[in-house]
Amino acid sequence: MKITGSQAVIESLLKEKVEVIFGYPGGANMPIYNALYDYKNKIRHILVRHEQGATHAAEGYARVTGCAGICFATSGPGATNLVTGIADAMMDSVPMVCITGQVASHLIGTDAFQETDVIGITAPITKWNYQITKVEEIPEVFAKAFFIAQNSRPGPVVIDITKDAQFKIFDFKYPKNYQLKKLLPLNPSKKIVKQFSEIVNQAKKPLIIVGHGALISGSSKILTKFIEKSEIPVASTLHGLGAIPTQHKNYVGMVGMHGHYSPNVLTNQADIIVAIGMRFDDRVTSTISTYAPQAKIIHIDIDASEINKNIKSYFEIVGDAKTVLTESLPLIKKGHHQDWLDEFKKLEIYAKKIVDGQPKKLGITQQEVIKMISEKTKGEAIIVADVGQNQMFSAKFYQYKNPNSYITSGGLGTMGFALPASMGAKIAAPDKQVIAVIGDGGFQMTIQELGTIFQEKLDIKILILNNEYLGMVRQWQEMFFEKRYSFTHLVNPDFIAISKGYGINANLVMEKNKLENAVNNFLKAQGPTLLEVRVEKENNIFPMISSGAAVDEIRIK
């Protein structure tokens, strides 16, 4: 069929079964928006208030559905505003396709109005990117972009399209079943699976650590079977939360800097660590030379470059976590690791006693708010956490029952992530309760997306944990910089008035005895609602592994 390049862009998205676009129009993508006008009934477009919001919303959508999130932006500042979100998606393996307008091809390289080298800027933070200057390239480039974004280890892709290519007419034909051999899954051989199973069967003190890859591969069910049969304790990274329900008897908590006490301490006593879809990030390992000295590391990852990148493995499997677990399950013997599991439980009770023994705070603490929300939503909500203390409290005190129900910016640690990401999550899962948990600092980084939430009537619950500080930085200043609170105190505006100004219902709670009522009303409310909780100003998140310490030197207080 003869159509314009702009129509071809939208037709390509429809071929890829795209339901929603997060975007912002401008000079260089106006032809695409002009085409989109005729597709309003076939594809939803969410007009964000800043292009960064589009990227995080796309990430939120992708993290819930597993399908690529789509962003539209114009050239120049539109495209550069995408950069933070693209980098975020790259670090956290989130499938995303960003489509940026570009000045006309004859103007490229002339420093034309709103011209930027988008391909150059985004090359280090994309899995792939490409500039389309000829209309005929559109179908194949789109098919390739979607395949790359969504296959093997997912990631962001940028397609930059010059304005002249958007206008031209051509004969549109979309490739069928486009594949790149390079990204097709490698299935481990029978021999590898057998060897893996033997190592697991012989372990005395095995520990499984699941990461984001376990969720991306959709291996939660098979993982549960695997740990129940092998009786191996399982810990999670920040991004692996929800791969195993946190109440499961084999689940021992989160590893890493602000993780739980026992999995960090016992990492250094394990004889086998099976790492599934995780990348031994420095926040997980702390000092590498003191990490898991007793353990043989079995590393399962779909990305070969992650193997031996940070931690030398004893045995490696490059492949999809679900496939590896499924094929090895029949070879796994019924394990007997109850005594070893009990060691985790005992240590956790010990740590909890010390934490509970600390002087009680008079004000509301972040953990009690999260605990209360966890109980009242029965662990069934999708929590979209921002970055900082609020992120760690939500990771630790919400009891996640389902996969992909804790969404946060882990690798890049992007403040301002949660509000826009919660929009994408809600659109992806309209029947789920979606709660954005945000500090007063991060909220003000993308606060303008309240406008998007209002316009689109997105039923998101926005929880602001306000301690009038950049809480995590303040905690570090307290612990490691002699309480020199250098520029971490915030004099905040009236968040309630701002929220109401955006047409979003809002309430403030300051007293402990009013918290429960406020939370009840917050969760019951119809439509977008904001609850600001004034929390203890100088509350710290513990346990914590200090920089330079070993994982088993984790501090409880």
Add this chain to the structure above:
Amino acid sequence: MKHTFKIITENKPGVLYRLVNVFYKRKVNISAVHADETENKNVSIVKITVVINPDMVEKIKKQIEKIIEVIEVN
């Protein structure tokens, strides 16, 4: 140690940029680089020589292999 990566890649704009980024990101200085089209105009060979720790060779090779246009690295 001195090491030369021999990279067979699709002959497309921007590939050399991505290749160089792998080294630049790790602050590895490139002592020599040579790129040529092959008889097949769609394929080129890039040779990049660097001085690096031996344990970095394999890590960098795997990073180069991830570039979509790269066909083979030796």
